[in-house]
Structure formats: structure tokens, C-alpha cells
Amino acid sequence: MKALVFNGPKNIQYESFDDPIITNNRNLILKVEKCSICGSDLHMYHGDVIGTKLDYSQPMPKFCTGHETIGEVVEVGSGVSKHMIGDRLVIAGGKGCGQCKRCLRGEINLCEQSGLGGDVGAYGIMPGLNGGHAEYLEVHFADISAVKIPGGVSDEQAILLTDALATGYYGVKMANVKPGDSVAVIGQGPVGLMAAEAALAVGASRVYCIDPDEARRNLSAHFGGIPLSPAEAIERIREDTNGIGIDAVIEAVGVGPTLKQAVRLLRWGGSLCVLGILQKGTELPLQIMQAKSLNFHAGIAGVVNLWEELIPLVQGGRIQGKGVFTHEFSLADGAEAFRLFDAHEDGVIKVMMTL
Ligand SMILES: [Zn+2]
Ligand SMILES: [Zn+2]
Numbered sequence: 001m002k003a004l005v006f007n008g009p010k011n012i013q014y015e016s017f018d019d020p021i022i023t024n025n026r027n028l029i030l031k032v033e034k035c036s037i038c039g040s041d042l043h044m045y046h047g048d049v050i051g052t053k054l055d056y057s058q059p060m061p062k063f064c065t066g067h068e069t070i071g072e073v074v075e076v077g078s079g080v081s082k083h084m085i086g087d088r089l090v091i092a093g094g095k096g097c098g099q100c101k102r103c104l105r106g107e108i109n110l111c112e113q114s115g116l117g118g119d120v121g122a123y124g125i126m127p128g129l130n131g132g133h134a135e136y137l138e139v140h141f142a143d144i145s146a147v148k149i150p151g152g153v154s155d156e157q158a159i160l161l162t163d164a165l166a167t168g169y170y171g172v173k174m175a176n177v178k179p180g181d182s183v184a185v186i187g188q189g190p191v192g193l194m195a196a197e198a199a200l201a202v203g204a205s206r207v208y209c210i211d212p213d214e215a216r217r218n219l220s221a222h223f224g225g226i227p228l229s230p231a232e233a234i235e236r237i238r239e240d241t242n243g244i245g246i247d248a249v250i251e252a253v254g255v256g257p258t259l260k261q262a263v264r265l266l267r268w269g270g271s272l273c274v275l276g277i278l279q280k281g282t283e284l285p286l287q288i289m290q291a292k293s294l295n296f297h298a299g300i301a302g303v304v305n306l307w308e309e310l311i312p313l314v315q316g317g318r319i320q321g322k323g324v325f326t327h328e329f330s331l332a333d334g335a336e337a338f339r340l341f342d343a344h345e346d347g348v349i350k351v352m353m354t355l
Contacts, residue, residue: 003064003134004334009047009056014332017064020130020138025079026098028142030071030089035132035331035353036159037341038068038093039189040277044125045342049280052115054126061127067093068162069123069132070149082143089146091139092303093163094122095129098141106304108145133334135355147307152315156352160194160321161310163303164350167275168194169310169319170301171250172202175273179203182241184233184265185225187252188216190324190350191275195250196225201318208237208246210261215347219323230261237265246270254278263288271295327351 003017020029043050044065047057073087083089096103096111097120103111113120124131130138139146149158157165168191177183183204185196188211196207200223209220210233217227228236237246245267251258254276262272263285272294289296313319326349329337337351 001135002332003130004066004331004338005062006044006065007062008059010045012045012065012335012338014334017062017130017134020136022075022077022138024140025077026141026143027077028073028080028083028139029075030069030091030132030137030139031074032069032071032132032135032137032355033088034070034155034159034355035066036068036325037066037338037351037353038163039191041065041125041338042342043277045338050125050277063124063127064130064132064134065124066131066133067123067125068159068164069137070155070158070162071132071137074136076142080142083146083148088149089139089142090149090158090161091123091132091137092145094303095140095145096120098144103141103144106144107302108304109300109302133331133353135331145304150311150315153311156325157314157321159352160190160324161307161314163301164190164324165194165198165314165319165321166303166306166310167191167301168196168250168252169198169306170299171195171252171273171275172198173306174297174299175248175250176271176295177202177204177248180205181247182206182208182237183248183250184208184210184237184246184262185250185252186210186258186262187276188213188220189252192250192252193220193324193349194319194321195252195275196220197223197319197321198313199250200224201313206240208233213344216349219349222323223320233261234264241267248272250275252276254282256283259284263292263294266292266294268292269294272297274298324350325352329353331355
């Protein structure tokens with residue numbers, strides 16, 4: 001088959017790769033129809049690190065990239081009971097062991113095998129667990145990690161359910177956003193935009209959408225967000241909250257300056273959820289966080305366990321994800337899609353790749 005293959009930093013190529021085969025009878029093979037690039041894929045593209053194990057500046061065996069994929073089932077293992085050939089599926093972005101308590105609850109991200117080595121983790125970010133920027137993808141433990149594309153959900157929305165929307169919604173949950181709350185979302189890439197739309201969907205009274213890129217932050221105004229530049233955010237939010245500060249911040253960047261700003265914006269006793277993938281050495285103002293008695297969470301969305309709440313919100317039109325996909329490529333032009341997405345060229349927010 002053909003696939004986008006990681007050959008090292010800034011070197012993802014469309015090339016031939018072995019067809020996947022079913023390696024466990026609980027797995028299935030998906031013929032990929034559409035896929036997208038995640039902001040976290042750029043860490044690999046830049047030669048950064050993810051977690052404690054993956055350092056992309058070092059040589060490693062080739063693998064297919066991508067964890068945001070939808071497609072049609074073309075082969076099922078004998079142990080798969082929920083899916084049949086011909087079904088169109090949304091996948092969760094990763095693979096757990098498939099049998100621990102947390103995997104069975106859909107919290108694949110909290111699999112008890114995580115961090116113990118092996119191939120547990122997101123698709124397409126490490127050798128041995130090939131991703132869905134490919135003509136075919138082996139979906140692991142498909143009964144717990146994939147769902148049929150529900151009625152009333154567009155292909156674009158289905159792709160958002162694989163990761164960006166689930167992650168944004170996870171931020172809303174972990175930052176304890178309640179009806180009437182004021183919320184700031186720092187970083188208006190796809191995940192930040194989806195977090196802002198989800199915060200409004202669950203009843204936030206005001207959602208400030210902060211990004212230095214004017215075009216990016218202005219997109220949030222389409223669904224009721226309040227676009228702010230980083231420079232104007234502190235003063236505007238202080239004014240609007242009578243000097244008290246904001247109830248919740250969802251941080252979707254993961255670097256020192258934005259984390260510091262998040263802590264400054266929060267009211268005493270407020271909540272911060274960090275969704276941005278943190279790099280080694282990133283500093284948090286812990287003393288201020290303690291003095292302000294902040295609730296703090298940093299994590300990776302479980303995806304599957306959020307679908308039950310999220311899918312009806314999408315079907316009911318409460319979350320639409322409009323305007324997130326700005327560019328379309330064929331998978332064969334995936335190297336260019338990566339380049340443009342990384343360069344923030346041409347007003348890109350998110351790219352759709354079709355096969
Ligand atoms: Zn992702
Ligand atoms: Zn597990």
C-alpha cells in the first residue's frame with residue numbers, strides 16, 4: 001500500500017509500506033477514506049520528544065503516521081463482535097492493552113500497560129504501531145476503540161471525534177467548567193477552537209479565545225467566543241470579572257509563557273487544564289498556583305469514554321466544528337500538507353486528506 005511514512009524530522013514521505021495484517025483476532029482492517037494531521041504530530045515533525053520514551057531527533061525504524069482517521073471495514077478478526085465488513089468507523093487515536101480495567105472503560109489513555117514499554121499509545125507516533133495516514137490501518141481491539149460513524153455526523157465531524165473535539169471537550173471537563181462559568185481558552189488551533197465551542201455547549205457564560213494569530217482567534221466569534229490577543233487578555237478579563245479573574249482556563253499550547261498567563265488569568269480557587277503537549281523543562285509557576293489554591297490537571301483525553309456525551313452534542317448541533325477544516329489534500333500530497341500545516345501558511349487551521 002501507499003502511506004505517509006516517518007523518515008525523520010521534516011521528512012515525512014508518501015511511499016510504499018507493507019499492508020497491515022490482523023495480528024490479533026480482536027482487531028480489524030480499515031480501508032482509510034479520510035484522515036487529518038494533529039497538532040501533536042508536529043512534535044514528531046520537529047524532532048521533539050513525546051513523553052519520556054519518544055525522541056524523534058534520534059534514528060528509529062520507519063512507521064506510518066496519523067491517528068485521526070475514518071474509513072470502511074474490509075476485514076474483521078474472529079473476536080470482533082460489534083463491527084462488520086462495510087461499516088464506516090471513527091477510531092480513537094490510540095491502542096491500549098485491550099483488557100485492563102481502564103481499557104475496558106474506554107480510558108485507553110490510562111491503560112495499565114502505559115509507560116511500561118511495548119506498543120501501547122497513539123497510532124502513528126512510534127515504530128510498531130502504524131498510523132492511519134495510509135491506505136489501510138489495523139485497528140486494535142476494535143470493539144472498544146472504534147464506533148460506527150453515527151447518523152447526523154459529517155465526515156469532518158467524525159474526524160474531529162477521533163481526537164481534536166474529544167480533547168477539547170476533555171479540557172472542558174477537567175477544568176470543571178460549569179453552567180455560568182467564565183472560561184478562557186489559550187491557543188486557537190483545532191483543539192483550542194473545539195474546547196471553546198464545547199465550553200459554550202455545556203453552558204459557559206463567556207468564553208475568551210486567546211491567540212496571537214488574529215485570523216485564528218477570530219474564527220471563534222462564529223460560535224460565540226470572544227477573540228482576544230494575548231496582550232489585551234489580562235486587562236480585558238480583569239475588567240469583565242470585576243478584578244476577580246476567570247473561573248477556568250483551558251491551555252492548548254503547552255509552553256512556559258502561555259502556562260504563566262493561564263495562572264495569571266485565573267481567579268483564586270479557579271481551575272486550569274493543560275492540553276498542550278509539554279516539552280522537557282517547561283516551567284509552571286507552582287508557588288503562585290499554590291497561593292491561589294488552583295485546581296490543576298494535565299493529561300491526554302481518553303476519547304472513547306467521551307463519545308457517549310459528545311456524539312449527541314454533535315448530532316443535536318450544539319457542537320458543529322464549522323470552519324475548522326480549511327484545506328484539503330490528497331494523501332499523496334501529504335508531505336506538502338504537513339509542511340503547510342506546520343508553517344501556519346495560508347490561514348490553515350486543519351487539513352483534511354482524502355484517499
Ligand atoms: Zn492528536
Ligand atoms: Zn489496558
